[in-house]
Amino acid sequence: MEGLGFLFDLKSLGIEYGTLVMFAMLFGLLLVGIPLAYVTLLVALIFALGWFGPASVPLITSRVYSFVSSFVFVSVPMFVLMAALLDRSGIARDLFDAMKLIGGRLRGAVAVQTIFLAVVLAAMSGIIGGEIVLLGLLALPQMLRLGYDRNLAIGVICAGGSLGTMIPPSIVLIIYGLTANVSIGDLFTSAFIPGFMLASFYVVYVLVRCWLNPALAPLPEPDPRPLVERLTLLRGIILPIIVVIFVLGSIYGGIASVTEASAVGVAGVLLSTVVRGEFSLHMLKAAALQTLSTCGMIVWIGIGASALVGVFNLMGGIDFVAGLLTGVSENPTVIILVMMAILFVLGMFLDWVGIALLTMPIFVPVVINLGYDPVWFGVLFAMNMQISFLTPPFGPAAFYLKSVAPKEISLGMIFRALLPFICLQALAVGLLIAFPGITGR
Amino acid sequence: MRDDDLPDVEAVLEQEVAAPLPEAGMLGRLIDRGGIVFAIGIVLAMLILIQEVVLRYFFNAPTIWAHETTVFLAATAFLYGGLYCTVRNSHIRVVLLYDLVQGRARRVLDAVISLVCMIATGFFAWAAWLMVQRAIFRPDGSVRFETSGSAWDPAFPAFLKLFLLAVLALMALQFLILAFNFARAALARHSETT
Amino acid sequence: SAQEFSFKFQSSDPSGNPNFELQKGWTETLEERTDGKVKIELLPVGSVVEYNETQDAIAAGILDGHITDTSYFAGKDPAFGLIANPVGAWSDPQQMFDFMSEGGGKELMNEILEPYGLHFIGATTPGLEAFVSNVPLDSVDDLQGLKMRAPEGLVQQVFAAAGASPVNLPGSEVFTSLDKGVIDAADYSVFSTNQAQGLNEIAPHPVYPGFHSMPLVEVSMNKEKWDALPDDIKTAFEETVAEFAQHQVSTLAENDQKAVEEAKASGEITVHDWSPEERAKFRKIAIGEWEEVAAKSENAQRVYELLTSYLTSKGLVQ
Numbered sequence: 001m002e003g004l005g006f007l008f009d010l011k012s013l014g015i016e017y018g019t020l021v022m023f024a025m026l027f028g029l030l031l032v033g034i035p036l037a038y039v040t041l042l043v044a045l046i047f048a049l050g051w052f053g054p055a056s057v058p059l060i061t062s063r064v065y066s067f068v069s070s071f072v073f074v075s076v077p078m079f080v081l082m083a084a085l086l087d088r089s090g091i092a093r094d095l096f097d098a099m100k101l102i103g104g105r106l107r108g109a110v111a112v113q114t115i116f117l118a119v120v121l122a123a124m125s126g127i128i129g130g131e132i133v134l135l136g137l138l139a140l141p142q143m144l145r146l147g148y149d150r151n152l153a154i155g156v157i158c159a160g161g162s163l164g165t166m167i168p169p170s171i172v173l174i175i176y177g178l179t180a181n182v183s184i185g186d187l188f189t190s191a192f193i194p195g196f197m198l199a200s201f202y203v204v205y206v207l208v209r210c211w212l213n214p215a216l217a218p219l220p221e222p223d224p225r226p227l228v229e230r231l232t233l234l235r236g237i238i239l240p241i242i243v244v245i246f247v248l249g250s251i252y253g254g255i256a257s258v259t260e261a262s263a264v265g266v267a268g269v270l271l272s273t274v275v276r277g278e279f280s281l282h283m284l285k286a287a288a289l290q291t292l293s294t295c296g297m298i299v300w301i302g303i304g305a306s307a308l309v310g311v312f313n314l315m316g317g318i319d320f321v322a323g324l325l326t327g328v329s330e331n332p333t334v335i336i337l338v339m340m341a342i343l344f345v346l347g348m349f350l351d352w353v354g355i356a357l358l359t360m361p362i363f364v365p366v367v368i369n370l371g372y373d374p375v376w377f378g379v380l381f382a383m384n385m386q387i388s389f390l391t392p393p394f395g396p397a398a399f400y401l402k403s404v405a406p407k408e409i410s411l412g413m414i415f416r417a418l419l420p421f422i423c424l425q426a427l428a429v430g431l432l433i434a435f436p437g438i439t440g441r
Numbered sequence: 442m443r444d445d446d447l448p449d450v451e452a453v454l455e456q457e458v459a460a461p462l463p464e465a466g467m468l469g470r471l472i473d474r475g476g477i478v479f480a481i482g483i484v485l486a487m488l489i490l491i492q493e494v495v496l497r498y499f500f501n502a503p504t505i506w507a508h509e510t511t512v513f514l515a516a517t518a519f520l521y522g523g524l525y526c527t528v529r530n531s532h533i534r535v536v537l538l539y540d541l542v543q544g545r546a547r548r549v550l551d552a553v554i555s556l557v558c559m560i561a562t563g564f565f566a567w568a569a570w571l572m573v574q575r576a577i578f579r580p581d582g583s584v585r586f587e588t589s590g591s592a593w594d595p596a597f598p599a600f601l602k603l604f605l606l607a608v609l610a611l612m613a614l615q616f617l618i619l620a621f622n623f624a625r626a627a628l629a630r631h632s633e634t635t
Numbered sequence: 636s637a638q639e640f641s642f643k644f645q646s647s648d649p650s651g652n653p654n655f656e657l658q659k660g661w662t663e664t665l666e667e668r669t670d671g672k673v674k675i676e677l678l679p680v681g682s683v684v685e686y687n688e689t690q691d692a693i694a695a696g697i698l699d700g701h702i703t704d705t706s707y708f709a710g711k712d713p714a715f716g717l718i719a720n721p722v723g724a725w726s727d728p729q730q731m732f733d734f735m736s737e738g739g740g741k742e743l744m745n746e747i748l749e750p751y752g753l754h755f756i757g758a759t760t761p762g763l764e765a766f767v768s769n770v771p772l773d774s775v776d777d778l779q780g781l782k783m784r785a786p787e788g789l790v791q792q793v794f795a796a797a798g799a800s801p802v803n804l805p806g807s808e809v810f811t812s813l814d815k816g817v818i819d820a821a822d823y824s825v826f827s828t829n830q831a832q833g834l835n836e837i838a839p840h841p842v843y844p845g846f847h848s849m850p851l852v853e854v855s856m857n858k859e860k861w862d863a864l865p866d867d868i869k870t871a872f873e874e875t876v877a878e879f880a881q882h883q884v885s886t887l888a889e890n891d892q893k894a895v896e897e898a899k900a901s902g903e904i905t906v907h908d909w910s911p912e913e914r915a916k917f918r919k920i921a922i923g924e925w926e927e928v929a930a931k932s933e934n935a936q937r938v939y940e941l942l943t944s945y946l947t948s949k950g951l952v953q
């Protein structure tokens with residue numbers, strides 16, 4: 001009984017040890033094999049009960065309610081539905097066959113084109129969940145079919161799919177803009193080049209790895225068919241390009257809001273399947289059911305994380321983070337680096353919304369006082385969130401991919417495959433600090 | 442050696458869409474079947490958004506109901522999706538240690554996990570009931586469903602809170618059934634081997 | 636100092652917003668005024684629960700209080716929507732403050748709010764909001780068919796009645812939608828905030844001062860906790876909130892003035908100001924909509940009656 005006694009008075013731990021116990025508990029319960037969504041909810045419940053008592057539990061259900069009823073998440077089922085439809089049609093296969101043809105004799109060409117595809121998708125969406133699911137269903141089986149190294153394929157999909165919050169439109173930057181009261185347009189403009197820089201790091205990495213180790217990306221077998229016949233393969237790329245033009249055109253042409261545009265994408269893919277003669281009600285039903293299931297998985301992970309942040313903030317999480325920063329150093333660079341370290345550690349355990357709620361109130365005024373540009377810091381923040389998507393144990397990008405990857409691909413495999421990409425992101429963060437001019441500010 | 446119900450699992454995986462856990466029982470099968478309602482809701486949400494874009498852009502006549510309805514449909518799909526994944530055991534978990542545990546011990550572990558999740562979701566269902574009370578009654582006790590407060594003013598907040606309560610209560614019940622069936626399987630195997 | 640009361644309040648503003656800074660200033664003033672007996676931890680929007688869930692959280696004792704736009708609770712009772720933003724009623728914050736303190740507004744507010752488990756301490760406001768627009772707007776006629784974003788509630792209804800086509804977009808989509816032209820105009824925030832967040836750059840025809848909206852921001856707390864406070868502390872709360880309201884209004888008006896000058900100096904932004912006749916025309920449409928809201932609940936009817944009789948007694952409406 002003595003061992004469990006602390007459960008009923010967690011408050012006596014104080015916020016420092018409380019935070020440690022919270023992270024340890026998250027880690028422990030995860031390892032036991034409890035589904036992730038319930039791990040975070042469970043830890044939120046234990047801390048709500050142990051810190052404040054039963055009366056505080058409605059805070060968790062309130063956050064669940066608010067989380068699911070937020071408009072921006074409507075684009076998640078749209079992207080997933082798009083993915084499920086593409087997966088059931090021959091569009092994905094034809095697209096990648098065409099990409100293989102375009103890639104020619106360049107080693108790693110299909111991976112590079114997948115990164116390009118990810119950048120195009122990033123320009124269509126403001127959050128990452130749907131995008132990674134889409135790439136996971138579309139590109140992962142195709143890259144594996146074409147003989148690409150599994151780790152390389154996983155890394156390209158998770159890292160590339162996370163670019164959605166770096167390349168405008170981006171909800172991370174919008175929330176930052178609202179919090180820091182700076183121009184969202186300036187944030188979008190400034191994040192553009194750093195986003196491309198990061199994507200180009202991925203490209204260079206893929207090319208160098210494939211050049212050093214040709215086994216990672218086999219070259220296509222010489223195709224005995226005549227050139228004209230092979231060129232007909234290029235048809236496979238036409239419908240996807242039309243869909244992309246539909247979606248991007250509706251956003252940048254002022255026809256649809258970003259969330260609405262994701263529905264335009266679904267309509268485009270549906271029409272494509274009709275054009276290809278592949279449409280059937282059975283296919284639509286199966287795709288919609290898969291969407292329900294995939295959304296259930298990824299949204300409940302977010303639900304748990306959101307609930308946990310609510311409880312942590314009530315415990316005094318914001319003051320705790322402020323405490324970490326006070327009296328650290330007089331040197332502005334050191335302060336920025338400490339902030340980066342805090343963001344990195346929080347990124348391991350929390351999702352970006354939570355991190356933004358927790359750190360922005362403290363970091364932004366400090367950054368401005370030190371004489372830094374808050375827009376530059378916003379871009380730096382978004383770049384840091386790129387890392388948080390990939391780092392274990394709580395790496396949303398890995399979870400999203402896992403939700404649609406073949407069974408034999410484990411979370412451990414995904415996280416291992418992400419390691420080099422995390423290093424590339426850290427490099428990008430370092431460059432943004434060393435050369436703030438990259439943001440054009 | 443192979444676990445003897447593994448072929449079943451494989452047969453299930455053969456199908457295009459996986460099926461509910463056998464341990465989820467009758468309730469699991471019902472929840473699984475109900476999924477289609479919310480899957481249709483997602484397709485409907487897509488159609489509504491397209492319709493809104495067309496009405497607004499081409500006819501300059503945006504509706505006052507499209508966005509709220511879409512959010513409501515998505516929200517119910519998200520909530521039900523969590524329940525749906527529970528009966529299909531498709532929620533993501535870290536299986537590093539879990540996979541090391543086999544046979545009877547695995548069944549016991551499954552039972553304990555289900556029991557813990559039942560307690561948690563049971564607590565949440567109770568908390569959701571407190572929330573629902575404020576969403577469907579006025580302070581004087583008369584019935585009034587909380588609305589969104591928009592110009593259209595639908596009672597979606599009250600409906601969604603009620604739906605959340607239902608999902609959490611069903612989840613708790615489902616976990617209870619799972620815990621019971623896992624525990625029974627663990628005990629049954631025990632009596633077979635001894 | 637002997638700290639006797641420690642409360643957690645949640646704001647409906649994000650931390651970097653000038654409103655939040657001013658609200659923080661209030662918590663400091665209150666602490667000083669009570670010789671450190673009252674310490675309020677002010678949390679930014681969304682940190683514990685979402686902005687539209689704070690009322691329930693305070694009643695449940697999770698939070699102790701909030702500083703928030705009362706119209707977020709119009710879904711609980713339409714009366715909150717009407718008292719919080721009677722579109723067209725006020726052309727100056729002082730009129731609203733006077734209605735709340737002298738015209739029976741505060742008492743009525745507490746009669747409506749207390750059954751929900753909260754006590755209303757006092758009102759503040761960021762002032763008249765500016766209207767963000769991509770196209771020149773100088774009259775009610777210019778609103779015809781205008782695709783514009785309006786938040787929940789009366790504001791949306793009034794614009795619809797005035798002939799505009801309100802689009803129901805969340806705040807997070809306002810920027811991109813305005814930028815790309817999905818919508819032509821938006822009800823967003825006060826001029827200085829709009830200017831800081833770059834909205835006037837992408838939609839260079841702001842209307843200032845706004846004609847459409849001046850939100851009532853309530854400072855309120857859990858009723859049981861309020862009732863348990865000693866009288867001197869209660870007085871300190873009420874006095875400091877009233878001072879804070881004045882300070883907020885004057886500071887933000889100053890910020891707005893500066894931002895307006897900055898906008899005009901840029902040469903790219905045209906600030907529009909409506910004539911009194913056009914404002915009157917819009918107000919008339921708005922008052923027509925009040926009745927619709929009043930019909931929705933008994934409390935809303937009471938708000939409507941108190942408001943109209945007050946405005947008539949002051950000669951603000953005929």
Ligand code: NA
Nearest residue numbers: 122125164169
């Ligand atoms: Na994006």
Ligand code: NA
Nearest residue numbers: 347388391394
């Ligand atoms: Na992470």
